Amino acid sequence: QSQLVESGGGLVEPGGSLRLSCAASGFTLDHYAITWFRQAPGKERAGVASIDFSGRNVHYIDSVLGRFTITRDNNKNTVDLQMNSLKPEDTAVYYCAASRYFWAVRPSPPENNFNYWGQGTQVTVSS
Numbered sequence: 001q002s003q004l005v006e007s008g009g010g011l012v013e014p015g016g017s018l019r020l021s022c023a024a025s026g027f028t029l030d031h032y033a034i035t036w037f038r039q040a041p042g043k044e045r046a047g048v049a050s051i052d053f054s055g056r057n058v059h060y061i062d063s064v065l066g067r068f069t070i071t072r073d074n075n076k077n078t079v080d081l082q083m084n085s086l087k088p089e090d091t092a093v094y095y096c097a098a099s100r101y102f103w104a105v106r107p108s109p110p111e112n113n114f115n116y117w118g119q120g121t122q123v124t125v126s127s
Helices: none
Strands: 003-007 010-012 018-025 033-039 046-051 058-060 068-073 078-083 092-099 121-125
Touching (some): 018 033, 046 068, 046 078
Antiparallel strands (some): 018 078, 033 046, 033 092, 046 058, 068 078, 092 121
């Protein structure tokens, strides 16, 4: 069964860091661009960061620029999201999604264009 699995979420204090990982099983990620989405309580799910097939092109929403870094390791079949200087407003369930096309995240890309989704991982930023 082809699927994506996120890991690395948790509870962290404001200013802290977390590293999320998105791993693929049943297919190879190097044929797909990857986008990280998040959904905060009471809000719609929206794109946060995206990376193309090679890893040379990335895109971020303004609110995470300079704090979050998206990278990929096609040999390991994973895409990571390093999140630094976390703020309470970063609290959300984070999802990774794979698509054949590299989507910018401003505006948030149409979700029906993504071939695979993970189940999500909770990130809570609180003191």
